[in-house]
Amino acid sequence: MPLPSLKEQFAALIAAPSVSCTQPSLDQSNRPVIDLLAGWLDDLGFACEIQQVTPGKFNLLATRGSGPGGLVLAGHSDTVPFDEQLWRTDPLKLTEQDGRWIGLGSCDMKGFFALVIEAVQPLLAHDFKQPLLILATCDEESSMSGARALAEAGQPLGRAAVIGEPTGLRPIRMHKGILMDRIDILGRSGHSSDPSLGHSALEAMHAVMGELMGLRQQWQNTYSNPQFSVPTPTMNFGCIHGGDNPNRICGQCSLEFDLRPLPGMDVEQLRAAIGAKLRPLAERHEVKIDYAPLFPEVPPFEQAADTELVRLAERLTGHAAEAVAFGTEAPYLQQLGCETIVLGPGDIRCAHQPGEYLDMSLLDPTVRLLRELIRHYCLH
Template structure:
């Protein structure tokens, strides 16, 4: 028996005596997801790829407004970018159901179908963002219908953000604003309905070495940026070894922090001393580590190299980074999600908006339909058999956290 079928049967037996219908209307789900997929909302650090997400936000706002939610569209500094906060009920507790409205770029020539036209085949729904993560919003819409005529004791808040796939500017803006406020938050990233309570942080950094070009026949005529960069890379690899000796978390498949030297560019000819060289690298930090502390440690290791080589070494961030995420295993939300899904909470390697929601004071878990294995690649899809169990889980979360004082 598949894990999804086992979960469905468990939920069916547990919830069959409740007084509301929890069967998803697949046709309605497909219509809603098709409309979301049809609205391009690529988020990318490369300007030629980056797109507004406002059309998606406005569509979601209209749907939730029609259901009685108080909707607030929050424009961001970037033109055409916005977040949505949709609220039903009031109180000082409650539940946030969160997702991002953007997608990654796509390789149109590698898709077997139109990435902006939802296509059903073999029990799967194909489309850009179908699983990561536009497909979560129709799950929410299906889940909330039985509750619309029932008075909530605590608020239900729907959150849709911008630019999760690039800068996470949407989540950062919300953290800076200090809202929304609630007690619990579930982010519907694709986890195959397994609750996630930990993920690593991420930093993407750049180091540029500026030396002096000259004729290669005489090293004294210049200062080689490549020679200095070899020292930089040696120092970074030494730092990596030090971090992996100091930090370890058995809750992760890769139990140590990682540092990857991703790409390097420098020089313009074999017969010229290299005048400039740039390295890009990323780091994945474990919970308990701090991005800014690590940046300081790197800077401290670069300064002596600059002094001895006579070069200028400039260290900068390619984006602001995301802190590691760790929700205690003992938290109420983790325990409830484990009970609902029948799965012990786990960790993932990818980063999410969870640290920003934690900054707002909420217990936070990442839990949603679909698999990360289908995200960020051609022919992205969400499996239909994930949808009804997802709706049931979301309904029970609402029942637990919005109907009890």
């Protein structure tokens, strides 16, 4: 049975729902996408290994050729949730309109796998001197558990890895890290007419936020990288909850915040610095302060500018490697010994939006670029 065309593959991938979400009511298995890819790649002669990461969540590693080097073409098989009423087209159906392929995951980033398959087909008649590995992960849009599981397993992959996130076909060699943490303060409630009757969690949190803002300023004074559009680390206080009535001393208060460190900033040292500020505040305000991550962090990522992969990508695309603010699975592939960049079609500004699309003018350039990367790392 002949392989479906590029457009048919695109349509089938978009039609296979694979929402990844921290809310269980919205979360879905990615197995339908993994099975589609494994079926097509098996027909092309790839050895396909499907790895269960957690119940209902799977990674796919498809390999052609063998040896210690080679190329990894990687992406995630999941999408974010979607608001169907805000879409003008069916989000799970490929729609061609105004020179665009529209659908959930067209840009971020299930469509990338169809372009990889299109790129590799004419090369399959050649002898692969080094392996080509096609990697599809689960849960990138929530916990990154698929990439984390690979990094923890420690099995070496290839010499170079290209993650096909939407970068407008411009190579990316750096991005910030992502920490999402929470601070819970337990004080003691009491009647507001006499402050000595309790210990205010809200006043303690006011002091905590002051210390955090001081650390933020200190880090912004110390660390800067002009390659980023926002050149310093950022800290955002995202939500706060506390107390229940004006005439009660606040007994409990919670803060959730997001910290985006630059490459070169050590995540453990940042958290240790925050912890060191909290301990004396707990004593002074006579409250209990609990500080913990909401999710495991995504480390900052940097691939050295003078590496073979960065220079090759710059030559093939005609663009100098850049930095982006969004996080990816790049640090985990780097941990497995791969020179790593982020490079794919599409525009990050339309990702996670109703009407997500991939401009059809990028289809052929992406296929040509992927073909050149495969030739360089696997055939020469």
